[in-house]
Amino acid sequence: MIEMQQVKKTYPNGVTALNGIDINIDPGEFVYLVGQSGAGKSTFIKLIFREEIASSGQIRVNNRDLLEMKWKDVPLLRREIGVVYQDFKLLPKMTVYENVAFALEVVEESPRQIRKRVMEVLDQVGLKNKARFIPDELSGGEQQRVAIARAMANYPKLLIADEPTGNLDPDTSWEIMKILEEINGTGTTIIMATHSKEIVNTIKRRVIAVEGGLIVRDQHRGEYGYEV
Amino acid sequence: MAMKFRTLKRHFKEGLKNSWRNSWMTLASVAAVTTTLLLVAVFLALVFNLNHIASGLEEDVQIKVLVDQTANEEEMEELSEELEGLDNVESVVFSSRDEEWQDLMTSMGDQGEAWGLFEQDNPLNDAFVVTAEEPQDTVAIANVIIEDFDYVERVNYGQDFVQNLFTFNNYARIVGAVLIIALVFTAIFLISNTIKITIIARRKEIEIMKLVGATNWFIRWPFFVEGLLLGILGSILPIAVLFTGYYYIDQNMSAVNQFDFVQLLPFTPFVWQLAGLILLIGAVIGVWGSVMSVRKFLKV
Ligand SMILES: Nc1ncnc2c1ncn2[C@@H]1O[C@H](COP(=O)(O)OP(=O)(O)OP(=O)(O)O)[C@@H](O)[C@H]1O
Ligand SMILES: [Mg+2]
Numbered sequence: 001m002i003e004m005q006q007v008k009k010t011y012p013n014g015v016t017a018l019n020g021i022d023i024n025i026d027p028g029e030f031v032y033l034v035g036q037s038g039a040g041k042s043t044f045i046k047l048i049f050r051e052e053i054a055s056s057g058q059i060r061v062n063n064r065d066l067l068e069m070k071w072k073d074v075p076l077l078r079r080e081i082g083v084v085y086q087d088f089k090l091l092p093k094m095t096v097y098e099n100v101a102f103a104l105e106v107v108e109e110s111p112r113q114i115r116k117r118v119m120e121v122l123d124q125v126g127l128k129n130k131a132r133f134i135p136d137e138l139s140g141g142e143q144q145r146v147a148i149a150r151a152m153a154n155y156p157k158l159l160i161a162d163e164p165t166g167n168l169d170p171d172t173s174w175e176i177m178k179i180l181e182e183i184n185g186t187g188t189t190i191i192m193a194t195h196s197k198e199i200v201n202t203i204k205r206r207v208i209a210v211e212g213g214l215i216v217r218d219q220h221r222g223e224y225g226y227e228v
Numbered sequence: 229m230a231m232k233f234r235t236l237k238r239h240f241k242e243g244l245k246n247s248w249r250n251s252w253m254t255l256a257s258v259a260a261v262t263t264t265l266l267l268v269a270v271f272l273a274l275v276f277n278l279n280h281i282a283s284g285l286e287e288d289v290q291i292k293v294l295v296d297q298t299a300n301e302e303e304m305e306e307l308s309e310e311l312e313g314l315d316n317v318e319s320v321v322f323s324s325r326d327e328e329w330q331d332l333m334t335s336m337g338d339q340g341e342a343w344g345l346f347e348q349d350n351p352l353n354d355a356f357v358v359t360a361e362e363p364q365d366t367v368a369i370a371n372v373i374i375e376d377f378d379y380v381e382r383v384n385y386g387q388d389f390v391q392n393l394f395t396f397n398n399y400a401r402i403v404g405a406v407l408i409i410a411l412v413f414t415a416i417f418l419i420s421n422t423i424k425i426t427i428i429a430r431r432k433e434i435e436i437m438k439l440v441g442a443t444n445w446f447i448r449w450p451f452f453v454e455g456l457l458l459g460i461l462g463s464i465l466p467i468a469v470l471f472t473g474y475y476y477i478d479q480n481m482s483a484v485n486q487f488d489f490v491q492l493l494p495f496t497p498f499v500w501q502l503a504g505l506i507l508l509i510g511a512v513i514g515v516w517g518s519v520m521s522v523r524k525f526l527k528v
Contacts, residue, residue, distance in 0.1 A: 078440065078441035079440075089436055103440035105238065
């Protein structure tokens with residue numbers, strides 16, 4: 001699913017965020033990305049999504065070569081990947097329904113397909129009855145569920161989440177984790193950057209620890225490993 | 229870039245919705261287009277008409293070759309053949325000194341009759357009237373005649389007038405073109421900056437569209453529609469002004485105009501064609517300005 005070889009990323013301001021990453025992530029895996037603030041987790045995620053381009057090395061995602069990739073193919077890559085952020089990134093003036101439908105309009109789905117699929121994913125995250133609400137009328141956890149529904153709308157094979165529970169209280173975080181686990185259960189690969197020791201140590205999955213732009217640990221059913 | 233019809237419909241809806249939502253921006257941009265197009269319309273009407281008048285005059289430019297009074301018939305025949313043998317010459321017409329005298333009298337009107345008394349002392353020369361195939365060649369042909377031909381006393385072709393006319397005409401064209409281009413680019417710049425202000429508000433929307441895999445064209449289209457609308461709205465007033473203004477001038481010109489060589493381009497089809505051109509320029513300004521304003525936000 002994801003292969004990286006000697007991936008380096010230096011930002012235009014001279015900061016080297018990643019300094020030689022080698023990794024393989026197989027389809028269906030659930031991977032935690034841990035490490036101190038500034039370690040390079042978000043950068044790692046942005047490279048997969050091609051929000052940033054690696055300075056050197058090799059990246060393959062869904063059999064696409066991200067360094068050789070043409071600009072016009074970037075949207076195609078993004079349609080195969082769902083993304084979820086700490087700050088939800090919902091459009092405040094649109095309803096829950098419209099926020100999710102947006103992702104399908106962009107890929108020119110038919111109105112009938114859109115209606116069907118939006119209700120399907122809203123059901124999946126338990127928000128079918130709040131389709132007409134606007135984000136401001138929802139709790140943080142509910143907003144994050146809308147974001148997850150939007151990310152799933154296009155049937156992505158890969159879901160990447162950058163601190164999806166970062167803005168949520170513990171109870172709500174567990175709800176989100178439950179949904180992510182369910183999604184992973186249907187075969188979708190999940191990569192999740194997190195600072196939550198409780199989550200990593202409770203729901204045991206593969207843990208990749210990043211420090212100073214390098215992978216310092218890669219464990220199946222690993223531990224968070226840092227003191228909070 | 230095949231697009232489904234419903235997508236096109238969506239882009240139009242979005243474009244119109246955005247123009248409506250940002251009505252102040254729309255108004256400001258329309259004002260910018262209107263001002264530009266008003267100036268462009270006046271300039272174009274002026275340049276096209278100047279061009280028209282000038283080429284009318286150019287057509288009339290002829291070379292009058294005055295024959296040496298001492299030349300006999302044979303020599304005159306020889307000159308005639310030589311003139312006809314010149315390159316780029318359309319016609320050579322002989323005009324005897326008596327005909328020249330008559331022409332002069334006619335052109336002097338009432339005064340001419342008084343001069344009629346002196347007909348026996350006609351001081352004029354026999355002449356050949358030479359017309360160039362291309363008016364621009366007039367000067368060159370005249371020079372050849374002066375330098376290389378015998379039995380020629382003098383050559384008249386309104387030397388300064390012709391030269392000045394060509395020069396003025398060229399300048400008018402160049403200056404007009406430069407001004408119009410400058411105006412158009414100023415308007416594009418103004419619009420792109422006005423729209424950019426409203427994009428800041430739409431930035432998040434664009435960012436999310438990119439996240440979910442929208443192509444750049446998908447994002448650009450509503451802006452394209454918006455620009456088109458701005459351009460069309462902006463050209464309404466200039467076109468109205470063009471129609472009424474030109475009609476008014478045209479009417480008054482033909483009422484007062486005794487110089488039949490100053491002919492304006494006829495209202496139909498000229499004004500219609502110019503209106504079409506103005507609309508086109510308006511659309512280009514609007515679309516270009518609008519699409520340019522999103523450019524920066526499409527990276528990533
Ligand atoms: N757009 C950018 N331009 C320049 N430097 C950047 C940019 N984004 C990140 N960096 C730098 O790259 C390094 C890694 O940042 P990154 O955001 O990947 O860390 P992180 O592990 O996600 O941190 P956190 O846990 O705080 O989110 C940091 O030193 C950061 O300052
Ligand atoms: Mg981060």
